Amino acid sequence: MALTFPADLAAQIAPYLPPSPSSSSSSSSSSSPSHEDTRPFVTLTFASSLDAALSLSPGVQTHLSGPLSKAMTHHLRAHHSAILVGVSTAVADDPGLNCRLEGADLDRQPLPVILDPHARWQVSEDSRVIRTARDGKGRAPIIVTARNVVTENSDEDAILQRQRLLGRYGGGYVTVPASDGRFRWTDVLTALQRLGVRSVMVEGGGQVINSLLEGEERELVDAVIVTIAPTWLGQGGVVVSPQRTTAPFVPPRLRDVKWMPMGEDVVLCGRL
């Protein structure tokens, strides 16, 4: 069913949105930083429990957002040109990664981006993101892999088949240098910029978010929009808790903070 997001809440979120030319409303604010000519605007956004968990365990999709904050996430999707998740999220959730707001048309759909350095995601015609693209309700994904993955991967044929599948729907693989299977975020953002991505919302999961928040790379984050659900998931979950990479450690703190009650959840907006 199509989602709707109330205009009064949209107005409160507006100052944290990218100055996206694809916005059809007056959502972007002059206070938003504008550097889209050099790299995409980055919004870090996810739903968390009271104990900072994204899910009950790594392979388990856990619904935390209530109906209103879920609609807020789709409002964000409508105002970004890409949505980025890690491969474990793609495998665990089989997500659609499209905008399901009422009236969302194909040219307002964000580009799904999957960080998958070792090309292990077995995307197929049955994957929800592909079915969504086939139905004209979203876009086919771009999978970001390590530069040498095809030559190192023994399943080269499988990768080529997936490449053909993605190509049929307008998606594909993009390669970026990796060190120990890890990309530098600047390289990922540069690759997305070359694809015409002007804004990206990083949705998760835990490893993706923690790597983005570790060390200096967190300076790439322009806005943070977190849904907090009134529940504890308990130990063993996937948690947002980045490594302390500097000594002495100076805890990053959000500025321009706004807390917005949203149904039973609360949404925290801020800048890093």
Ligand SMILES: NC(=O)C1=CN([C@@H]2O[C@H](COP(=O)(O)OP(=O)(O)OC[C@H]3O[C@@H](n4cnc5c(N)ncnc54)[C@H](O)[C@@H]3O)[C@@H](O)[C@H]2O)C=CC1
């Ligand atoms: N509540 C929420 O808003 C969300 C919850 N989730 C949940 O999170 C869980 C999955 O999270 P995780 O297990 O932490 O996996 P993940 O989704 O963060 O994927 C981890 C993989 O992504 C790749 N990756 C991550 N950072 C990278 C980097 N800097 N460079 C290169 N590759 C990188 C690596 O291959 C890594 O193994 C699932 O249960 C999913 O349901 C996922 C997204 C949002």
Ligand SMILES: Nc1nc(O)c(N)c(N[C@@H]2O[C@H](COP(=O)(O)O)[C@@H](O)[C@H]2O)n1
């Ligand atoms: N905003 C939000 N709230 C939750 O409770 C969640 N579990 C997530 N998960 C993210 O949304 C993706 C699912 O997208 P589709 O509905 O399939 O399009 C999932 O993969 C996570 O990135 N988000």
